[in-house]
Structures are given as C-alpha cells and as structure tokens.
Amino acid sequence: MTISIPKERPQHQRIAALPQPTERRHRFQWISSYDRPESHDLRRLHREMCDFYATAEQNSSYHTIATSGNEDLLDGNHKAQEAVLTYARPGATVIEFSCGGGIAAKYFVAAKSLYFGFDISSPGSHAGSVGVFACGSAYETPFRSGTADLVVSFYSIEHVVWPLSYLNEMIRVTRPGGHVALAFPDYVARPSRVIPSVRFGMTPGSIKAKLRRGDYLDAVRSYLERLFIYRMKILKLRHQIVNKGRLRFMIQTLPSCLSEPYSIDNDAIYLASEEEVASYLTLNGCVVKERSRNLVDSQGKSLNVTLTGNGLVIAERVSRATKCT
Numbered sequence: 362m363t364i365s366i367p368k369e370r371p372q373h374q375r376i377a378a379l380p381q382p383t384e385r386r387h388r389f390q391w392i393s394s395y396d397r398p399e400s401h402d403l404r405r406l407h408r409e410m411c412d413f414y415a416t417a418e419q420n421s422s423y424h425t426i427a428t429s430g431n432e433d434l435l436d437g438n439h440k441a442q443e444a445v446l447t448y449a450r451p452g453a454t455v456i457e458f459s460c461g462g463g464i465a466a467k468y469f470v471a472a473k474s475l476y477f478g479f480d481i482s483s484p485g486s487h488a489g490s491v492g493v494f495a496c497g498s499a500y501e502t503p504f505r506s507g508t509a510d511l512v513v514s515f516y517s518i519e520h521v522v523w524p525l526s527y528l529n530e531m532i533r534v535t536r537p538g539g540h541v542a543l544a545f546p547d548y549v550a551r552p553s554r555v556i557p558s559v560r561f562g563m564t565p566g567s568i569k570a571k572l573r574r575g576d577y578l579d580a581v582r583s584y585l586e587r588l589f590i591y592r593m594k595i596l597k598l599r600h601q602i603v604n605k606g607r608l609r610f611m612i613q614t615l616p617s618c619l620s621e622p623y624s625i626d627n628d629a630i631y632l633a634s635e636e637e638v639a640s641y642l643t644l645n646g647c648v649v650k651e652r653s654r655n656l657v658d659s660q661g662k663s664l665n666v667t668l669t670g671n672g673l674v675i676a677e678r679v680s681r682a683t684k685c686t
Contacts, residue, residue: 387615388559388560388615389559389586389590389591389594390614391594391611391612391613391614391632392611392612392614393609393610393611393612394522394523394524394525394610394611394612394631395525395608395609395610396609398523398525402614403522403523403612403614406522406612406614406616406630407522407523409619410520410522410616410628410630411481413618413619413628414481414482415481415482417623422623423623424461424462426623426624426625427461427462427625428461428462428464429625431464432464434446434464434465434468435468437658437659440656440657440658440664441544441653441656441664441671441672441673442465442515442544444651444655444656444673444675445511445513445515445542445544445673445675446468446469446472448511448540448542448675449468449469449472449474449511450472450473450474450510451472451473451474452473452474452475453474453475453510453511454474454475454477454508454509454510454511455469455474455475455476455477455509455510455511455512455513456477456478456479456502456504456508456509456511456512456513456534457469457476457477457478457479457512457513457514457515458479458499458502458512458513458514458517458527458530458531459479459480459481459499459514459515459517459518459520459521460478460479460480460494461480461517463478463492463494465478465513465515466478466491466492466494467491467492469492470491470492474510474511476491476492476493477492477493477494477495477504477509478492478493478494478495479494479495479496479497479502479503480494480496480497481496481497481498481499482496499517499521499526499527499530500523500526500527500530501530502530502533502534504534505534506533506534507533507534507535507536507537508534508536509534509535509536509539510535510536510539510540511535511539511540511542512531512534512535512539512540512541512542513542513543514527514531514542514543514544514545515543515544515545516544516545516546517545518543518545518631518633518638519545519546519548519556519626519629519630519631519633520628520629520630520631521630521631522612522630522631524610524631524633524638525610525641528541528638528641528642528645529645531543532642532645532646532647532678535678536678537678537679537680538677538678538679539677539678540650540675540676540677540678541642541647541674541675541676541677541678542673542674542675542676543638543672543673543674543675544671544672544673545633545635545638545671545672546626546629546633546670546671546672547633547634547635547653547666547670547671547672548595548629548632548633548634548670549595549598549599549602549632549633549634549636549637550599550634550635550636550666550667550670550672551666551667551668551670552591552592552595552596552599553670554670555587555591556613556626556629556632557617557624557625557626557627557629558613558616558617558618558626558627558628558629558630559591559613559617560615560617560620560621561582561583561584561586561587561591562579562580562582562583562586563579563582564576564579565617565620565621568580568583568584568587571583595632598611598632598634599634602634602636602637602640603636606640608637608640608641609637610631610637611631611632612630612631612632613629613630613631613632614630616628616629616630633672634672635652635653635666635672635673635674638672638674639652639674639676642674642676643676646678646679646680647676647677647678647679648676648677648679649674649675649676650675650676650677651673651674651675652666652672652673652674652675653665653666653669653671653672653673654666655673656673
C-alpha cells in the first residue's frame with residue numbers, strides 16, 4: 362500500500378482547527394488508516410498534530426510529563442524496553458524512531474552501539490543524552506535503506522496518523538538480518554484500557570472528578586459511554602483483528618490534546634494493537650521473534666498484553682518488504 366502524505370513542516374499557527382468534540386458521534390467516529398489512508402480527516406489531523414507538537418516542544422512541561430516514570434529503564438518496571446536493549450551489540454547501528462527527549466540513548470551507547478535518534482522537533486535536547494540526533498519525519502526518515510542493525514520505537518507509534526507508513530520506514534532502514542522492535546500501549550487487547558485521548562461525557566475530566574464537582578449527570582453519561590459505546594467498538598475492533606485477521610489501523614481523529622490541556626497520552630491517536638503490528642511485520646518480510654507473552658515480571662508473572670495492556674513486538678527482517686495491500 363502506497364500512501365501519499367503531504368510534506369508539511371510543523372507550524373506554530375493552527376492551519377485548520379478541528380471542530381470541538383461536542384457530539385458523541387464525532388468523538389467515537391474513528392477512521393481506518395489502512396482502508397482510507399487518503400481521508401481528508403486524516404490529513405487534517407496530521408496538520409493539527411504537527412502544529413500541536415511544534416507548540417508542545419516549546420513547552421518543557423510537555424517533555425517532563427511525557428517522560429515521567431521513564432527516567433530509569435533498568436529499574437525493573439520497564440521489561441519491554443529491557444528486552445529490546447538486549448538486542449543492542451557493540452558496533453551495531455541503532456536507530457530510534459520518535460526518540461523524544463532521548464532518554465533511551467544512554468543505554469544503547471552503554472552497550473557500545475552506534476546510536477542515532479530522530480524526532481519531529483529538537484530530539485535529545487531535553488535529557489542531555491549522548492548520541493547523534495536529527496529532526497525528521499517518521500514517514501520519510503533521513504536514513505538510507507538497510508542502514509541499521511536495530512530499529513526501535515518506544516511508546517510512539519500510538520501517536521502517528523499513518524502507522525503503516527511508520528512501520529514501512531522502520532522496515533526499510535533495517536538491514537536483512539537486523540531487527541525491528543516496538544513497545545507501545547495496546548488499546549485493543551484489553552477493552553478496560555481506554556485510549557486517553559477519548560473524551561467521555563459533555564465536559565473534560567474523569568468520572569471521579571465530575572462526581573467531586575457535582576456534575577452527576579455528566580458523570581453518569583461518561584460512565585455509560587465508556588461502558589457501552591467505547592467497549593463495544595473496541596470489542597468489534599478486536600474481533601476484526603484477532604479473529605478475522607483484518608488490518609484496520611484505526612485512528613481516533615478528535616484527540617483531546619487539541620482542545621484540552623496536555624496530560625499523559627491524551628495525544629495518542631492510533632488504537633494500537635500488538636496483534637495488528639505483529640501481523641503487518643510478518644506480511645512484510647519479517648519474522649516475529651518476541652512478543653509480550655515472552656515477558657515476566659520480577660515475581661515471575663506473565664506480562665502478556667491481555668493482562669497488562671502493554672504490547673511488545675521484536676521482529677527480524679529476513680527479506681525485502683513487500684508492503685501489504
């Protein structure tokens with residue numbers, strides 16, 4: 362599948378403001394970026410998200426909030442990242458997609474790998490990290506094909522409008538025999554894990570917050586939307602991906618980050634699925650080596666995505682990508 366993406370730089374002024382998510386049908390009307398990659402709403406969302414990140418990059422609190430709890434990847438609470446780090450070898454070339462503040466760079470450098478990170482704006486400038494950083498689009502990366510031994514993405518793919526293009530680029534820059542590795546929240550395997558960018562009810566805020574301020578009607582509406590509308594849509598999506606083997610790459614086109622103050626992952630837009638990502642890599646010249654079911658915590662308990670809601674896919678590129686159609 363070839364996706365034509367407008368080559369637009371992040372802009373500091375909004376280009377075409379999204380309508381406020383006041384109607385339920387808009388808030389839950391998601392779009393498959395696999396079936397409708399050229400959708401006007403996806404292109405509009407792309408412009409809005411570019412603008413959001415350009416503005417957010419100027420606000421250091423964005424990076425502070427986004428990386429909170431992730432300062433130490435070896436503290437025993439980041440098993441997916443630890444699993445990926447074991448694939449770093451001395452002298453190996455590692456490329457990190459959407460590196461953000463560059464907090465992972467030091468671990469790859471410590472493994473004596475050659476680390477390159479890139480992001481949409483000013484990567485590596487907030488963590489004082491070592492390594493080589495560049496600005497660039499994840500849809501058209503500044504690296505030649507077959508450059509890297511290991512290409513990684515930590516909790517980023519859920520933030521992109523066209524996940525297929527993102528994965529295609531990860532595959533492209535990986536050499537045959539190299540590995541593609543992604544860790545990300547899975548919003549499909551467990552319907553109880555809600556993508557934070559969806560707003561429930563008439564006003565922003567959690568159900569508990571609405572109850573505290575006496576907005577009982579809105580709290581009830583929020584609860585019912587989450588329990589019935591959202592849950593049913595996720596169960597349907599899971600059935601399509603897991604039981605029918607369909608690729609959907611569903612995008613939430615009205616993320617709350619565009620109309621509310623930033624909070625952790627209220628800029629997540631792809632309803633990410635470990636099963637979907639693993640399937641796409643398999644169909645495009647890769648062999649999956651590890652998934653979340655291979656992980657256990659310090660007590661020996663399984664970290665399967667169906668239990669934790671956190672996905673992991675590590676795959677070896679064995680042939681030229683064919684780009685699923």
